[in-house]
Amino acid sequence: MSVLVVLLAVGAACCLGTGFVLQQQAAQHAPLGDYMSWRLLLDLMRMPRWLTGIAFMACGMALGAVALGQGEVTLVEPLLATNLLFALVLSRHLTGQPLGRQGWAGLALLAGGVTTFILAGEPQGSDQVAGPLRHWLIFGVVTGIALLLAGVAAHRRPFYGPVLLGAAAGLLYGVQDALTRVSGERLGDGGWPLFFESWQPYAVLVLGVTGLILVQSAFETAPLQMSLPALTAAQPLAGIVCGVGFLGDRVRTDTGALAWEAAGLAAVVTGIVLLGLHPALPTRTAGPGEETRDLQPR
16 A cells, blocks of 8 residues: 555545535525536636635545556545545534534544455555446446436435435546546556547546536535535445446455455445534525525426
């Protein structure tokens, strides 16, 4: 395990968590008519706080891309899930809420789960990359599930919409991370000509923009507590599936290791949920004359 990869991934998580908090604070003031529309991004671009959040997010994605270029997806993705810890730290500073038992329990479960998965699985790369059929199959299944969740969210906006949108965006970001690693490998192997001839860099761009629209729509319609846990939980799961499924990453598969890996991932998800529901994360408060966001199903 490379210390540099760990530091890069944790640094990326710090930037991502900070960026998510700033983006949600701005997105809650966007017009509701822009829900799941390209116009939402155009409106948000006029808000300095949102642009600051995007700058943090871009920095986090850049650090994450470097970490993915140096290490395995199955190692980097669980570490990126710690972005919720940094989001909670910033929100705690803004709200003044103490961590309490729930916060400390969530922190312990998330950190312990990530550590358990990495130590039990011992993620390693290999040269046995899956063929195009398996590559496209896993890519299609994961992105298909994400688009299905987004479609359902369009009709369940005030209830399950933000949760589904967060999960959908997390799945897309997990696939994006895997394709970012593939793009980096192609750039290293064949230079810029091979890079631009490949479909993966363009898919990374499309997935990133689509995920951004879904995330901002979730931030727009509900508090961070409803969308960020689902996003944070879905991203590493999708990344691990892609890493093992078609990138050739290896984790230990003996019975004992699989049991500990499953326990570690379960602890990560449980910790994410506890931290995501923590009162330190900002909740929506409508300002004077602001339109209510609790809409009826369409």
